[in-house]
């Protein structure tokens with residue numbers, strides 16, 4: 001790993017007393033934090049030891065991100081204290097925490113889209129030569145870091161041009177490019193594919209073995225047992241429980257997190273999707289020969305009413321691009337899109353919307369959420385035309401609608417009038433889902449719908465998708481969680497490099513089989529170009545016809 | 546079952562093609578003004594014998610040098626996502642203070658205007674960066690304040706301070722280095738330093754990051770407040786120094802200078818390809834923008850029959866043209 005630390009940071013790290021493996025390195029004692037009337041943290045005790053990976057668990061809005069922001073100087077606590085290496089500290093800004101050796105990947109990707117990948121990795125601590133930034137050395141180190149993470153991207157390219165997954169890996173590269181005592185990661189895997197998640201885990205374990213303390217947050221519960229040593233559970237801003245991960249069962253964890261009986265949780269089962277749906281009639285969506293410059297090279301896709309079609313593929317395979325192009329947000333070079341038998345003009349969002357296509361996009365921060373509007377207005381945004389008569393909006397109908405969705409999706413907000421900006425990450429996602437569901441679309445394109453959503457609400461969202469499909473909605477589902485894809489979709493279309501590579505019937509497909517199909521993909525890619533086989537992939541076909 | 550094969554030739558091509566396209570778009574973004582500049586200069590050289598004469602070119606360069614100083618500071622301000630409306634007034638104030646100071650020695654002629662202008666920048670910067678007030682309002686107040694101070698000093702413009710005959714202060718703008726007037730040399734030096742600062746120092750990196758995504762810059766631990774304060778101080782200092790130069794050039798403190806010059810500076814910066822929302826741009830582009838505006842003025846002056854009011858009309862049209870061009874070429878480019 002590249003070790004780069006400015007003299008100042010190194011000095012600061014050295015200045016704090018030595019912490020042996022197993023000793024507490026970062027702690028909070030009785031920390032409280034309120035935003036207006038919302039008590040986000042109510043006296044939380046938390047202890048991170050050197051050389052452990054500690055996960056923070058809790059429902060959406062439980063206070064995980066807020067605790068992390070208190071630990072790293074973004075927020076000052078209202079009460080209680082933060083201790084670093086045994087000493088009470090008062091971080092006044094994120095820079096203070098970074099200088100003593102705490103590096104953090106915050107929940108939403110927090111990098112600068114207009115700057116290059118290399119610039120983003122080294123912002124604030126660029127390699128210098130004669131006092132000036134050494135651009136060549138910076139790019140070289142960035143290239144090395146990205147290679148170490150197995151990501152093949154041009155480090156001089158603007159960050160904003162990369163997909164969310166790659167951006168998350170850049171954030172990881174940034175965190176590991178500095179010599180830290182503590183590394184905090186708030187939902188770092190939410191937009192990552194299996195292979196990238198593995199890389200991240202490898203990096204995390206490497207850091208732990210060198211005595212670094214790590215905090216890890218994820219709503220993909222399986223990951224916790226795979227990676228973490230201890231768990232702290234928060235509920236409604238309160239500390240609930242801390243225990244070694246190995247002594248905790250899934251049922252136990254979920255029940256403590258939701259604050260319900262183990263028996264009750266068991267009875268509900270692992271919820272999720274029902275069986276496959278009845279598909280009938282004319283296709284609701286037909287896409288043929290869809291081409292987008294440099295991204296898609298002739299994608300064909302057919303979805304019938306009541307059918308859930310999954311899109312699978314590796315990072316950069318063109319899944320998000322496909323749904324964006326169908327939605328008109330990406331300009332298609334050629335190709336035809338037909339919705340319910342009627343041709344839709346490509347490249348026009350208005351056209352797509354008018355014909356009943358809705359898209360829940362992967363990047364809720366950049367597209368979709370209007371952070372300064374209230375929860376109510378955000379949900380009502382897309383239905384306003386339908387909810388108004390002669391330009392007059394029926395307030396009562398909107399209130400009823402908003403109320404239904406807030407309850408159904410368990411959106412945690414102080415009131416419908418709270419600004420969306422102030423909601424926790426998962427709750428923002430729920431607001432977006434509610435908005436699109438409210439439009440009652442014919443074709444619903446879902447790009448990572450359960451990203452960052454807690455187990456309870458995840459099941460709720462999945463159930464809702466199921467229910468809508470049963471009512472005849474055509475759904476296209478993208479998910480990097482294999483289980484969700486395999487169980488949720490009736491049929492899976494595998495994309496590779498902007499082509500449809502295979503189509504799989506998912507009725508009795510297992511997630512490991514799907515993974516194997518995708519992994520085969522990866523192998524082919526890593527071969528030298530001259531040997532790349534020009535025939536159909538063998539693993540992916542033949543299993544189901 | 547539908548299957549498709551991996552085309553070895555294009556397996557890695559999309560990324561490169563994309564990067565190339567991105568490079569082209571950003572080239573146009575940066576060099577759109579340059580293209581127009583070249584065309585205007587070419588047409589003018591052919592149409593007017595006097596245009597390409599050494600005297601005229603030197604004149605253009607010297608005239609442009611004052612605006613260039615303001616525009617350099619403005620580039621950094623806009624790059625952080627801010628705006629500085631005070632520079633026109635601060636420029637004029639700097640000129641009057643320099644002319645007044647020249648009566649008490651050359652050193653005073655330099656130090657006094659820079660100290661006062663720097664202080665104005667510091668106050669503005671602190672209010673914007675610490676107080677979180679919008680730059681538009683704060684620097685609008687700065688504009689009024691500096692202009693008011695200037696009028697007080699000059700008794701409503703009735704008193705014009707003259708730089709004493711024989712004062713070495715006159716050398717600053719009237720002297721030459723190897724036949725090139727000092728103001729032009731200074732602009733070249735300042736812009737070279739400006740480019741280095743923007744792209745090769747951590748201050749410059751912070752400027753770009755703040756303009757690109759201020760929240761992120763803060764979370765990444767960059768010194769957001771310090772960077773912004775420094776930027777407004779630099780902008781005021783450069784405007785003040787522009788004033789010092791013009792006082793030396795005209796040997797007097799002209800009070801009516803600098804009205805609307807802040808808008809010209811903003812126009813030059815935008816022409817030069819800096820995003821008005823911040824986060825991207827170059828100082829070289831700004832220099833081209835300044836020169837383009839100056840050449841247009843010069844050309845219209847050469848057409849004897851045209852009223853000088855046409856200068857603004859043409860400048861405005863070209864500004865719109867360049868901005869539209871930049872927009873058209875960068876749109877739909879981001880996925």
Ligand SMILES: Nc1ncnc2c1ncn2[C@@H]1O[C@H](COP(=O)(O)OP(=O)(O)OP(=O)(O)O)[C@@H](O)[C@H]1O
Nearest residue numbers: 035040060061062063064065066422423424425426
């Ligand atoms: N700036 C803010 N203003 C008002 N309320 C806030 C603000 N930030 C957080 N909150 C509230 O604090 C509570 C905790 O939010 P936090 O973001 O810590 O949740 P979380 O556990 O990270 O959830 P998620 O899993 O969805 O990311 C939420 O109820 C949220 O609405």
Ligand SMILES: [Mg+2]
Nearest residue numbers: 065107424425
């Ligand atoms: Mg969170």
